[in-house]
Amino acid sequence: MTAVDETTDPITETPANGARAHSHGAGTVPDASRAERVTSYDVADFAVPGGREEEWKFSPLKVLAPLFAVAEAGVDEAAAVEVSAPDVVEHRTGTPAQIGAGSAFRPGDRAAAASWSATTQAHLVRIPAEAELDAPVLVTVRGEAGRTTSGHLLIDAGHHSKALVVLDHVGGGAHRGGVEVRVGDGAQVTVVSLQEWDDDAVHVGQHDVLVGRDAFARHIAVSLGGRAVRISANLRYAGPGGDAQLLGVYFADAAQHLEHRQFVDHEATNCKSYVEYKGALQGEGAHAVWIGDVLIRAAAEGTETYELNRNLLLTDGARADSVPNLEIETGEIVGAGHASATGRFDDEQLFYLQSRGMPEADARRLVVRGFFADIIGRIGLPELAERLMATIETELAASMPGADDALQAVAGTPTSTTQHTTEEN
């Protein structure tokens, strides 16, 4: 991939005045700090977005409109949810209050608050302390064309437990869903959220992860389907020593909007965070948005954080917005950095592979496979990884015309419709 822009900022200095030593993207975050963004369970605390708001300016609001509406009384909004899990795992449903949801989840936008108040049947998946699951927990959320559904999933992993939870979103309609992940002290938890929606589906989801002391948490978002998908993953630490990864892959086709926002809030000491999102885009109106906010509060000494976003533009007419924001209130950290790059297929890479006998289509497939391999591989389920790769390759086939001259046209045209932003101050 051709790097268009790349920045890394190892930061070591201590602020003389105790104020923010180093902040990226102040121009795109109107609040003085990311920490000041409103969170509330009351939908009335959030106006319906009009498009000027910083956090909504990239999103297709008309398409998402059903998700901002307050549920009508008596209308069943519950999404169809299936859960299959090893016997040791407890699965219960009830109102959010009945299943004890909310302690690690606070709605951060209109859709999340509307979802919270509309949810009558939330799901609890509880992994007992010290239980090490030998098989993944599979949760399927099935939307239905013409309906708006809401839901809340609480994954409560007890201390020193070990679990992999795969949440698969399929079907159509409009879905707003909260996911709350409590990772107990010393636990190791991976949550994979697959967005494999039908072409017309819209989805706004908020996923909050609370990482216990010395725990390891990994959240992987895989967005392939849907008309518009917006996943906000928020990460906090309940104690020191936590290690967390927010990973994601996406493949945006013509007229598809895939948006991923992360907020890593470092307040505990000696915690690590690593954010890596990779996406490919093809076709007219394909749009990917990546917003990576990291806040290192004054108390969060010994923090180590890095965030990375890579976009591979396969055709003209696609657009990737990529905005890392790093806010640092203490100099007593191990390291903090970010990188963002958006580029096209590297002609030299294709030449190299073709010069080894591979036809252009095969060479492109190999490059794209390699581009996604690392993150997909970290899901830890080879059959699922292979299925996702196959889906990606099927999508890729749409941008690979058979004729050589058509390929030349794709490879040789300028990137005029591409916007890439890295905010610096």
Next chain:
Amino acid sequence: MATLEIRDLHVTVAEADGGVKEILRGVDLTIGSGEVHAIMGPNGSGKSTLAYSIAGHPKYTVTGGSVTLDGEDVLAMSVDERARAGLFLAMQYPVEVPGVTVSNFLRTAKTAVDGEAPKLRTWVKDVKQAMDDLRMDPTFAERNVNEHFSGGEKKRHEILQMELLKPKFAVLDETDSGLDVDALKVVSEGVNRSLGRTDVGVLLITHYTRILRYIKPQFVHVFVDGRVAEQGGPELADALEESGYDRFLAKA
């Protein structure tokens, strides 16, 4: 017995300012199976352009002349068709392919070149043996292609491909550059093994004569200003080692 024939080849390259520069100005070369031809010349004389033009790099435009492999028009073939026809280019600066392991890459390339997947058992053995011969650690197979490779590792990996893909003709573009003497010997042994085991014809492009101590050419061509200025046997390389390119540059 195969023949790679280059006749009156003219090649231009587009320049940054929008202009067009002619780099090759009528190159004539004929290479037969099993032969080693050294192409020597000062920087900027067009040696690498010749290599990339034979392989079909899109940056170079052929404006005249021909390249044929046993009478087949190479210039009409796509890059991958040339490789499948039996041409191989060992690159001076091979590129990284993130996320693609050497073992996957080699198998995919072998399948593409042969038109069928290699038999698994013999293939694994062949790769292991070839890597061993090139003093490459077995873990190398699981690394991503050229990612974080040292200069020496990249060149070994190129020659590894040459040994496994078994081309009819191999163009080695400055394979000696950036190698210390130990690595140079290992890489040269690999080329000599290919020469011993197959009928490969080799076009060895080099600025310096040192690789010619380990790979013996039957023919030496001196490249100056986009064409062959002088040719002869190995003694020509010896003469160049003595006197350098000054004599040719003065003439040009």
